[in-house]
Amino acid sequence: MPATVRPATLADAPAITELLNAVDLIEIGRPETDLHTVEADLKHPEADLERDSWLAFESDRLVAYGLLWDESGGERIDVDHYVLPDHQEAGFAVLGLMEARALEKARDNGADRAVVHLHLNVRPTTDLARLRDRGWQDVRRYHVLRRPLDPAADVSPALPDGVRIRPCAGEDDRRLVHRLYQTTFARHFDFQPRAYEAWLADIDADGLDWSLVWIAATDDLGDAGFLMSRNDREAMGWIRSIGVVPEARGRGLGGLLLRQAFGAFAALGRDTVGLGVDTSNATGAPELYRRHGMTVHYAVDTWETVLG
Template sequence: MAYLLRPARLADAPAITELLNLVDEIEIGRRETDLRTVEADLRHPETDLARDSWLAFDGDLLVAYGLLWDESGGERIDVDHYVLPAHQAAGVVLLDAMDARALERARANGVTRAVVHLHLNTAPTLDTALIEARGWCVVRRYHVLRRDLDPERDLAPEPPAGVRVRPCASDADRATVHRLYQATFADHFDFQPRALEQWLHDIDAGALDWSLVWIVTAGELGDVGFLLSRDDREAMGWIRSVGVLDAARGRGLGGLLLRHAFAAFAARGRDTVGLGVDTANATGAPELYGRNGMALHYAVDTWETVLK
């Protein structure tokens, strides 16, 4: 079958969103991709759409989509890849193009190889035998967790003595959240250091409701943790990240922030909240989320290949 191939444009965002929702329906049983998320991806500052994006059409139907970006400035390159099950050949064409471009970008960074990462549902529409044959392997697993909300049950918790939770209300607070994020996630798998402006783009700051971002202060330690969430997904409220500095762990601050977010979403009329977590996280995050009523929604694997 001959496919029409071309780069993506911002105007393609609705068609890409529809493709990703078709993939969602197959992989997780419901549509959970929003147009705003796709538009933010297409605007990624480390992506040149003309060279780092690919669309494959069967007639007028978009059947495969790929996107590549480079946050590391070194050998680490990230890609997204989506394909409808009946069009694996289109998926292979995109993989060929993405491999070539990943190696090109890595060499432009002054390194001799590209270490490429791709996130896929554990039961993806892409035939994983195709990527295994190309040298890809799973290096990490993430769980997407969800929790039902009830406005009568999920009430704002009372902080313990000496602890205060405040909303992120100023540019100075945003800089504080950025600093706390960089510090608390520095040892996490796949972490890439980000300057403030880069990080603000990563979280789609222009579309973010900053009243759903909170900072926790603990007495003499000062600002020690944060929770960043958003309420622009149709499927559920979303907690993007939670972090508490090592010096303040063991005081229940992560749970306090979670319960604060649950109450805020419930008060807004949301019936579900979700988040993603690395199953090999060494800080106790999976256990924290489980203790606070979050359960598995679906799982995602990080696949890796090394290109030379």
């Protein structure tokens, strides 16, 4: 019996979370998806759920989920796709609908093709041979890293002369973090420039504890780096992003910001902290994280297809 496919609604968030955690359990050994994360995706102001989300059911059981979004306003389109391993027909039915919508979306943007990206665990529930047969290829690898925390050893770092770290205190600081983010990530793979309000939606700013966002400054350069973290993941404290402007790199600001986050999470009673990193990052970030005791939890590949 073919799957029944329909758009998602916010009311489907618990069922989607259950599906994603079932996939997590298979791929990484434990569930790590939180309901509020799924809800944030579904509530994003740019999300057109009627046209850009898909749920596939077999005998009333949710077996596949897809979500499409467009941050580029051009040819680059992103999709999320999850499927239970024994329901590949339903999963690829959803993927086919996503591909068709991605091309339509890119053409609506004035592009003549769609360059579509999808992130998958390196050992996913999706049939990779079948994915390759559809013209997809893996183009980039990311690692999710984690580190245990020790409240006795992980404390806020002593700062060298001429360096200051402060929490993000208000609207002016939030706009500053946005500018630093846009500057420090501008040359990263898959970076899409985002205006301030769109960026706030991307990071689920309403659910963010801004006291866990820090800005680093030096006497000679002024505000030169930031670290954004969040404490609303059940599995671990999470460092969402860290950036230092090019002219300040090599001066230890990244390590100081990391240790600031480690100390804060340890003080909050967290026993683990994690983050994600592009393994081909040219700024030295993977080595920085290794030196600070972070090890690989699991790996994710970016898959790409070009449609048109």
